[in-house]
Amino acid sequence: MMLLRYLSQIGKYFLMWKEIFSKQTKWSVMKGLIFKEIDDLIIGSLGIVAFISFFVGGVVAIQTALNLNNPLIPKNLIGYATRESVILEFAPTFISVIMAGKMGSFITSSIGSMRVTEQIDALEVMGVNSLNYLVFPKLIAILLYPFVIGISMFLGVFGGYVAAVYGGFGDSTDFIDGLQINFEPFHVTYAFIKTFIFGILLASIPAFHGYYMKGGALEVGKASTVAFVWTSVMIILVNYILTQLLLA
Incomplete structure (x- = not known):
C-alpha cells in the first residue's frame, strides 16, 4: 500500500508539470507575478545566504589550518581546501538544503x-489555470537561483580568506596561491x-x-514539514547521482 x-x-507530480505549461496566463498578469516571486524567493534569500556563506567559509579555513600540524605541508593548502569545499559542495548543496527550509516552507505555506481558504478553487471557477498561475512564476524566478549560489561561492572563499589571514593561520599570498593551485574550471560548471x-x-x-494538500490550517504546517524533508532528500540523492x- 505504501x-x-x-x-x-x-x-x-509529473502530471502537475504538464498542467503548469498548459493554458498560460496572460503575460501582462504573469509579469507582475514573476517579479514578485523574484523578490520573495531570490532577493529575500540573499541576506541569510551571505551570512551563512561568509562564516562557514571561515570555519572551513580555520579547521583546515588547525589540522596542518606537519611543517612540511604548505600553508597554501588552506586556500586550496577552502576553494574546493565551497565550490564543489558547500555553496551548491549545503545552501540548497538550507533554502529547502526557507524557500520551500514559504512556497508550501503560501500555496497551501x-x-x-479556497482561493485556488476560485481561480479555477474563473477559468484560470491555477497551477500555471501559482507555480510557473516560481519556476521562472528560480532561474536566478544560480546567481545566489555564485554570491555564496564568492563570500565563502572571502570568509575563508579573512579567517585565515586575519586569524593568523597564514598570509594573503599563501591563501591566494592556494586558490589558484590546480584550478579546474569544470568544477564551477x-x-x-x-x-x-536543485533550483x-x-x-x-x-x-x-502545497497545491495538493488536504485539510485545514494545521495541515499547512505539516505539508511544509513534509515538503522540506522530501526536497532535502531529493537534493542529496540528485547530488550523489x-x-x-x-x-x-
Missing part, C-alpha cells in the same frame, strides 16, 4: 494557505549544473505539496 501511494504521488537542478526541485516539490555522472 509503495502504491508513493507511485501515485510521483505520477501526480490558498488551498485552505559542475556546481552550476547542480544548482540549476527546479526547490520550486516544484514544495509547490506540489550528478557527482557520479559528472565527476567520477
Whole structure:
C-alpha cells in the first residue's frame, strides 16, 4: 500500500508539470507575478545566504589550518581546501538544503494557505489555470537561483580568506596561491549544473505539496514539514547521482 501511494504521488507530480505549461496566463498578469516571486524567493534569500556563506567559509579555513600540524605541508593548502569545499559542495548543496527550509516552507505555506481558504478553487471557477498561475512564476524566478549560489561561492572563499589571514593561520599570498593551485574550471560548471537542478526541485516539490494538500490550517504546517524533508532528500540523492555522472 505504501509503495502504491508513493507511485501515485510521483505520477501526480509529473502530471502537475504538464498542467503548469498548459493554458498560460496572460503575460501582462504573469509579469507582475514573476517579479514578485523574484523578490520573495531570490532577493529575500540573499541576506541569510551571505551570512551563512561568509562564516562557514571561515570555519572551513580555520579547521583546515588547525589540522596542518606537519611543517612540511604548505600553508597554501588552506586556500586550496577552502576553494574546493565551497565550490564543489558547500555553496551548491549545503545552501540548497538550507533554502529547502526557507524557500520551500514559504512556497508550501503560501500555496497551501490558498488551498485552505479556497482561493485556488476560485481561480479555477474563473477559468484560470491555477497551477500555471501559482507555480510557473516560481519556476521562472528560480532561474536566478544560480546567481545566489555564485554570491555564496564568492563570500565563502572571502570568509575563508579573512579567517585565515586575519586569524593568523597564514598570509594573503599563501591563501591566494592556494586558490589558484590546480584550478579546474569544470568544477564551477559542475556546481552550476547542480544548482540549476536543485533550483527546479526547490520550486516544484514544495509547490506540489502545497497545491495538493488536504485539510485545514494545521495541515499547512505539516505539508511544509513534509515538503522540506522530501526536497532535502531529493537534493542529496540528485547530488550523489550528478557527482557520479559528472565527476567520477
